Amino acid sequence: MSSIARRAGVGLGTLYRHFPTREALLEALLRTSFDELTARATELEDSSSAEDALVAWLRDFVVCAHEYRGAIAAMTTAIADPNSALHASCTTMKAAGTQLLVRAQAKGVARNDIDGTDLFALGAALAWLGDQPSLAPRADHLFSVMTSAILTTRPSSEATPKRATRARR
16 A cells, blocks of 8 residues: 555555555545446447447456456456445446447347356456466457457457556556
8 A cells, every 4th residue: 555655646644544445445446447437338339330349348348457456356246246335336337338249239240149247257357367477468369369259240450459458556
């Protein structure tokens, strides 16, 4: 927590007053990220083809899940625990991704035998790969393999930029 306070330019006491535990800080950060992912899904639905929107959102989901240490476990726990402080925003974010999947399925560009829970699990698995030193170099390739397995068509190259993960916070 002291390195987080230092990077944020605040005193440790200030950080602890607002976030008494690392988990409380992670929840606040993730809630913001989940809300951004929800908004991003709406933006993509309005501006991209169904397959490009789905792939771009899934990539953003993977980046979000990998960005903060402990995020993957927090996400998978929150989605299953209605009492979690993150449950509502996590469920809303998952529903936004599900809507993109349903849109792609309706257009015939995504498999019909997967649902939002599958998409969430696949995104979490892809983010987990970024945590594994021996697998992290393969993350982009495996993202491509995974999206090829979800889609019935290939997305445009703009929807699949390099690097499925970014530096952790």
